[in-house]
Amino acid sequence: MDTPAHAAAETAALARATRRRVYASTMIGNVVEYYDFTLYGTLAAVLAKLFFPSADPMVALFSTYAGVSLSYFIRPLGALLFGPLADRRGRRGVLILTLSLMSVGTAGIGLLPTYAAIGAAAPVLLLFSRVLQGLGASVEYTTASQFMLEHEPGSRRRNYLAGLMNATCSVGSLLGSAVAFTLTVTMPASAFESWGWRIPFLLAIPMAFIGFYIRNRLDETPEFEEMKRQIDAAEAKQTPLRDAVRLYWRDMLKAIGLGAGQRIGSYTIQAYFVTALITAGFPTSLSLLASMLTYVVGPLPSIWGGVLADRYGARLPLLVGYGLFVVLTVPTFMAIGSKSIVLATAAVVAFTVINNLVAAPLNIAYVLSFPPEVRSSAAALNFNIGTSLIGSTAGLVAVWLHDLTGSDVSFGWYMTAACAVSALVAIFALPASVDYREPDWATVPRPGRRPAAAPHS
Template sequence: MNKINHLKPNHSGRSYRKVAVAACFGTFLEWYDFLTFATLAVVFAPLFFPSNDPNAALLASLATFGVGMVVRPIGAALFGSMGDRIGRKPVFMITIALMGFATFSVGFLPTYAQIGIWAPILLVSLRLMQGLSAGGEIGGSAVYLTEHAGNEYRGLKTSFLQLMGPLGILFSTLQIALLRYYLTNEEFLAWGWRVPFWISLVLLIIAFKARMALEETPVFLELNKNSQKVKNPLRSNFKDAHTRKRMFLLFFCVSAGGAVLFFSVQVYTAIFLKTSVKLAPQVVDQLSIYATLVLLPLTIFAGWLSDKIGRKPVVVSGLILGAVFIHPAYQLLQQFGQANNLGMIVLILTMLSLSLALVVGPQTALLAELFPAKTRNSAATFPHNLAAGWIGGLLPLIVTWLNQTWDSAVAGLWYPTIFLASGALVALLYLPETHKTNLHH
């Protein structure tokens, strides 16, 4: 036990850095692949879903993005259970290969003008494949990294994994901004949008090679050595009342709250500024890059803070801030966007990013700390991906539909507001403090 818990300091430091880089880069690739689609949702609308009504085409494009999110829980159930049975590392290799293949293939899809109805069918099929892969990766990577992190400063050390989503968006957005700058609009619509998908092949090769050198987690090795593995982990989780309660709390408070804020701040703001406020796409891309850059240090700070004062107060603070601020924030974005006051838009984006950071900074460690070692992977990945897929992933579609139904640019924002307020209340009452949890139990 001591050997597993306490490696020699120098080896432990080098080993963890190696694990963290490989795990984070793979998760970065997953998010880059997965969210490039969201960044290009407005572009995909006329290419794959032609319609006389631009709103209908945008809804169809956002629905296709949402489909990939909806199947994430299926991937989580499949790959999460595999992670508890055969190990965390083999699942990593499968999910990253699946995501890489699907994303690279999107770059070669013919458009509706070329093959008709088969274009959106193929796009949706590849999107489903991406969703299954993301379900196994996102959540499982949190467990993997946390089990390698040891007991000291887990929140800080694992908070870096939460940067991979924003960095994935940042890398994607930078590419698209450069492509828009150097290409004409006709060239971008003809082939330029495909470039980010082609580049994913290079990233896949790098990530796959890095993950080949990864070691299995000490917690899983101990379970394997002591023959403590569970035959059907997911079923065991639902049968156990204590685990079931914590899965609900993870789903409703931590993961759903983080997903609602992530897609509101990192995904929907760009769509809103382009379609409702009608800012130039190049300006919106620059604002998205800023929002991502400011989120990075805030997330690490939140992870560090959760080691000092506990996970619960940090997460609850982020949920409350989001619930109070998100609706007026979009009203102000509309107001200042129409006045072209970019300074105030930057300030609003900073406040939105702070609320997101407070929830997701401690999230990686919290995912693993809530559950016992023998069923941790499946217990964490399923509710996490259910929340991210069904609550967060469908948020742009639901908010856009509500806005169109009520003929308002901001009416749909009551949906995330009510959800965050409910999550904050439940977390305040029932979410346990976990930052001193022994992960080997």
């Protein structure tokens, strides 16, 4: 017969196993999302030749980056579709759907015929694949973050967990750039441009199977189940999208403004630095190595920023990070144009450390600024509107400014201005989610009434 101590030990072991599965399930989708994002940006120059042939290489490259922007412009639509679905039906089912769409979109690129084979239909199919990937990624990050945090409501290490979530972005990006780099240096250039470029995109298929296996073995979050129980008991009708926009638009604007600088920074790291380094005259292999190094160092400041936010409050890493960005962003792009690969690499690595330092409290602001009954809808909207309008357009702005001025320093000033705005939001309008606490279900109002905001730190 089991003793109470033995039963308690088994319960604790089961809880640890569940927690590990939850962490793995959220991280695998993040890895797939950022693997694709970085892979597409890293191979932009190759894809430009294969799908957007043009006498002007800048036009072809601009068209390729338009594919990145398209996958982001479609994300608010995905937020409108899948955010409310996650609020009504649960986070777990939506996470399985998002992984499916992202995987089909990524692997589909590896199967597409090129412009030389089918003409104008090739870029159309490429952009369609980006649309599928964008729809899947639209709520992946925010829903996966909710899934993790709602399994540990009220945790004192919520920023640490959010930082851990962001660290997997670097893992996915590192995997994407490492695969691309390995193939480019081990294959003849003609073979890589003929068929080798397809391999990295097709690798999304086995990653997806692993993700499906893990996510299918998980239960819904306890916080969502309790929320649904309360709403069903009250026979209340859920209108999460309407309530999110009507009651929480101010909080969404705060989150968008708070993350503006970091959204541009993330895009720059994952999709533009390689292009900037190559355009500055550095060899492709060295440019890819410099990019890969940013992903190697990326996880540590993500986690460190979360630890600092849990211990000292979110304003500390936010103001330190954005303050450093205001001072160092322009010098970063000056270093890229210096013709010194050592100086350029040091600059992009320092840029990455700063960018990831602020990620954890931003993730909390994106997700936990809203009560559970509208959380998925509100988080998906604020994150995707900010990412689409501010983050995804960064590549187009960078290419345009470089073509206009002949230098990437002008783009550095553009990002500096965005970081200054984000710093002001951190000082004067920090979202209440910084002091998020486990909800008292006896006092949470029914949908349609706005609960009292938690105090700022």
